[in-house]
Amino acid sequence: MGYDPNNPMxxxxxxxxxxxxxxxxxxxxxxxxxxxxxxxxxxPGVLMHVAESGAKVFTVRCGSPRLLxxxxxxxxxxxxxxxxxxxxxxxxxxxxxxxxxxxxxxxxLKATLKTYGNQFPIGGTGASISNIVHTQGWVHCxxxxxxxxxxxxxxxDDLFEYFGSMTLPAHVRIALACCLNMCGAVHASDxxxxxxxxxxxxxxxxxxxxxxxxxxxxxACPLGAVKPDKAEVRGETIKTVKVNxxxxxxxxxxxxxxxxxxxxxxEGDGIAILVGxxxxxxxxxxxxxxxxxxxxxNNTPRWPEVVEVIRKIVETYxxxxxxxxxxxxxxxxxxxxxxxxxxxxxFTEKSIDDYxxxxxxxxxxxxxxxxxxxxxxxx
Amino acid sequence: MAKHPTPLLDELEKGPWPxxxxxxxxxxxxxxxxxxxxxxxxxSYKDRITHWKHGGIVGVFGYGGGxxxxxxxxxxxxxxxxxxxxxxxxxxxxxxxxxxxxxAMMDLWEKYGSGVTNMHGSTGDMILLGCRTESLELMFYDxxxxxxxxxxxxxxxxxxxxxCLGESRCEWACYDTQEACYTLTQQYQDELHRPAxxxxxxxxxxxxxxxxxxxxxxxxxxxxxTWKDEIxxxxxxxxxxIANDPAFPSNAGAHKGRDWGKFDxxxxxxxxxxxxxMKMDGDKLVIDNAECTRCMHCIxxxxxxxxxxxxxxxxxxxxxxxxxxEGAQFATLVVxxxxxxxxxxxxxxxxxxxxIWDWWxxxxxxxxxxxxxxxxxxxxxxxxxxxxxxxxxxxxxxxxNPYIFWREDEVPGGWERDIVEFRKRHAA
Numbered sequence: 001m002g003y004d005p006n007n008p009m010x011x012x013x014x015x016x017x018x019x020x021x022x023x024x025x026x027x028x029x030x031x032x033x034x035x036x037x038x039x040x041x042x043x044p045g046v047l048m049h050v051a052e053s054g055a056k057v058f059t060v061r062c063g064s065p066r067l068l069x070x071x072x073x074x075x076x077x078x079x080x081x082x083x084x085x086x087x088x089x090x091x092x093x094x095x096x097x098x099x100x101x102x103x104x105x106x107x108x109l110k111a112t113l114k115t116y117g118n119q120f121p122i123g124g125t126g127a128s129i130s131n132i133v134h135t136q137g138w139v140h141c142x143x144x145x146x147x148x149x150x151x152x153x154x155x156x157d158d159l160f161e162y163f164g165s166m167t168l169p170a171h172v173r174i175a176l177a178c179c180l181n182m183c184g185a186v187h188a189s190d191x192x193x194x195x196x197x198x199x200x201x202x203x204x205x206x207x208x209x210x211x212x213x214x215x216x217x218x219x220a221c222p223l224g225a226v227k228p229d230k231a232e233v234r235g236e237t238i239k240t241v242k243v244n245x246x247x248x249x250x251x252x253x254x255x256x257x258x259x260x261x262x263x264x265x266x267e268g269d270g271i272a273i274l275v276g277x278x279x280x281x282x283x284x285x286x287x288x289x290x291x292x293x294x295x296x297x298n299n300t301p302r303w304p305e306v307v308e309v310i311r312k313i314v315e316t317y318x319x320x321x322x323x324x325x326x327x328x329x330x331x332x333x334x335x336x337x338x339x340x341x342x343x344x345x346x347f348t349e350k351s352i353d354d355y356x357x358x359x360x361x362x363x364x365x366x367x368x369x370x371x372x373x374x375x376x377x378x379x
Numbered sequence: 380m381a382k383h384p385t386p387l388l389d390e391l392e393k394g395p396w397p398x399x400x401x402x403x404x405x406x407x408x409x410x411x412x413x414x415x416x417x418x419x420x421x422x423s424y425k426d427r428i429t430h431w432k433h434g435g436i437v438g439v440f441g442y443g444g445g446x447x448x449x450x451x452x453x454x455x456x457x458x459x460x461x462x463x464x465x466x467x468x469x470x471x472x473x474x475x476x477x478x479x480x481x482x483a484m485m486d487l488w489e490k491y492g493s494g495v496t497n498m499h500g501s502t503g504d505m506i507l508l509g510c511r512t513e514s515l516e517l518m519f520y521d522x523x524x525x526x527x528x529x530x531x532x533x534x535x536x537x538x539x540x541x542x543c544l545g546e547s548r549c550e551w552a553c554y555d556t557q558e559a560c561y562t563l564t565q566q567y568q569d570e571l572h573r574p575a576x577x578x579x580x581x582x583x584x585x586x587x588x589x590x591x592x593x594x595x596x597x598x599x600x601x602x603x604x605t606w607k608d609e610i611x612x613x614x615x616x617x618x619x620x621i622a623n624d625p626a627f628p629s630n631a632g633a634h635k636g637r638d639w640g641k642f643d644x645x646x647x648x649x650x651x652x653x654x655x656x657m658k659m660d661g662d663k664l665v666i667d668n669a670e671c672t673r674c675m676h677c678i679x680x681x682x683x684x685x686x687x688x689x690x691x692x693x694x695x696x697x698x699x700x701x702x703x704x705e706g707a708q709f710a711t712l713v714v715x716x717x718x719x720x721x722x723x724x725x726x727x728x729x730x731x732x733x734x735i736w737d738w739w740x741x742x743x744x745x746x747x748x749x750x751x752x753x754x755x756x757x758x759x760x761x762x763x764x765x766x767x768x769x770x771x772x773x774x775x776x777x778x779x780n781p782y783i784f785w786r787e788d789e790v791p792g793g794w795e796r797d798i799v800e801f802r803k804r805h806a807a
Binding site: 014024026029037057063070071088090135137138141157158168177183184222264269279283300301323355 | 503548
């Protein structure tokens with residue numbers, strides 16, 4: 001039996017949802033669920049959780065490129081079968097976690113992981129740089145302004161020392177979203193790479209009739225830059241749209257609604273860097289990431305400008321911030337003017353908000369610090 | 380399918396981080412469409428632009444979501460990725476798997492798809508990248524019949540809910556995030572598979588205010604664990620931390636890689652408390668719990684000494700989203716505390732969820748997230764919809780302008796007045 005294309009509804013099963021998680025929990029996890037007492041990071045990438053019963057589970061956390069193949073997943077299964085009684089889990093940051101129920105099983109597990117070359121780097125715990133949360137990019141997305149897996153790979157290559165160590169003032173969460181739709185939700189990350197466009201959409205009048213609901217395309221623009229228009233196509237007048245380029249903020253929402261309004265471009269597209277966001281409520285409230293570098297080019301295959309800027313930010317933060325201070329907390333304590341001075345990143349008008357609620361970010365006090373930026377007034 | 384030269388992508392096989400290019404090349408030995416995926420990606424690296432066409436509506440019968448259509452714009456060069464649709468597979472809560480299930484999923488995906496996956500997508504699904512249109516139903520049939528496994532969400536529907544690992548391996552979980560996530564996912568299968576909303580709607584379940592699934596930043600309905608009684612203190616353990624006992628490392632050992640000096644409870648815990656509600660009384664740590672905002676910092680730093688209270692539940696915050704379109708929003712606190720338990724089938728959550736949906740499906744505009752609808756109508760109106768009395772906790776501070784939308788019934792005499800009578804007393 002199997003699917004019958006001539007009778008597609010025959011014994012169809014639907015709306016059964018995901019598998020019940022309880023069927024997938026390792027025994028030590030199942031037995032102690034809801035009864036964990038405390039945990040400790042024994043070394044980078046190795047966690048110990050201790051239950052009220054005295055039971056312990058040891059977790060070895062490994063990075064992954066997220067983009068995996070069935071062969072990679074079977075490798076993961078082989079390791080889990082050999083050492084973890086056939087159980088494994090993934091983290092929200094695309095790490096793989098192998099769990100064992102006694103400490104003496106860790107070394108064997110680690111030795112096996114090592115036999116896979118660099119496939120299973122161990123780390124991503126505590127005051128480290130864990131795996132980068134990211135999107136699809138050119139590998140699989142239709143609206144990207146940059147690639148995702150490539151920039152992630154080169155940034156993690158460069159910051160690799162921070163994945164397998166715990167030397168930073170706090171954890172640093174890096175994320176990448178390949179366009180402003182932000183499937184990667186980079187708006188609350190310590191460091192964010194965000195694919196952006198810089199050229200307004202083109203109008204494909206040959207295509208627009210039939211593929212595009214014009215009122216939706218017009219309504220899609222948050223700045224009213226898309227207006228109804230008429231055009232001549234092969235001697236016939238058709239309904240179309242026009243774009244007021246001066247009002248366009250290059251969000252790409254119109255292209256999402258209308259395939260006849262492409263805006264991607266090799267020269268126009270690139271990466272903006274935002275920093276200082278956080279999700280956790282620990283100490284300070286959750287914060288949005290702030291735009292500190294408006295544009296870096298898609299310099300394939302290894303995005304050297306992006307790698308350099310991120311390293312500069314990480315190293316300045318690592319040297320200057322206090323224990324427990326997240327990147328955004330550090331920048332707020334020293335002041336954003338000091339952030340730009342210490343990192344050496346140029347401050348431009350592009351970092352001054354002129355969208356909704358922009359005024360909330362303007363300085364409305366005399367509390368500021370003198371930096372190199374004010375030299376023209378003080379020197 | 381021919382092997383394509385990939386000089387640019389080959390540069391991504393260098394360096395210590397695991398390489399997706401190496402993985403795809405290896406997979407191409409048995410799944411030759413991976414050569415075409417690499418070939419097209421190489422072309423994107425050369426052209427610095429995507430080579431996927433816009434959208435494409437495909438799916439399985441009866442569902443309006445779970446499959447995202449994708450077509451190459453160069454099928455002449457790369458026929459193996461002519462159709463390369465995504466299937467979103469609803470992940471198990473907490474993303475634990477048996478290798479038996481994972482292997483079985485991979486066997487099906489090798490049979491019907493490209494063999495390329497994401498473990499996992501941003502919303503939480505297991506993502507299968509690269510299925511031809513004619514194989515979608517075959518994959519779906521075998522997956523549901525053999526593995527008891529369904530698709531996740533896409534489009535203007537309930538997106539696949541996700542949660543932190545919660546009580547399964549975390550001492551801080553204030554409710555069973557996995558059970559809540561699973562139960563509500565099952566309860567709302569229709570909303571998940573058949574788009575009927577103005578736009579996407581996401582649930583996320585975090586067990587504590589550390590919020591490891593980023594609920595407060597990324598979802599429309601955030602359930603974030605909290606407690607309402609006192610932080611539990613083990614004073615003996617506090618002493619061990621103060622004494623720098625090696626079995627009691629600060630921040631659970633998160634800072635072990637660098638010499639930050641001896642642990643100093645005053646500097647690292649008490650002074651960093653955002654409400655300054657802690658102090659030492661001799662060698663005893665004292666917390667004024669009435670002043671505590673449950674931020675988790677002290678508990679994070681001394682997990683063997685401090686634990687969340689015993690009367691646990693969750694805070695419900697609503698309306699987070701990424702910037703498209705009106706700007707990024709964090710979720711706004713709506714329900715300060717609610718019991719979250721399977722005993723009442725999570726009625727404490729579903730009551731609010733259904734109130735939001737009933738209202739938002741009526742007033743929400745096309746592609747308007749509920750957080751944007753809230754902004755448009757204002758928080759007071761939204762609270763009325765939710766039948767919740769306004770609380771000072773709902774705002775960071777009171778408004779600083781006086782432009783109140785008074786209602787007529789709040790003003791004695793109402794709004795109807797007679798200008799003729801008025802002019803008799805007040806010449807123009």
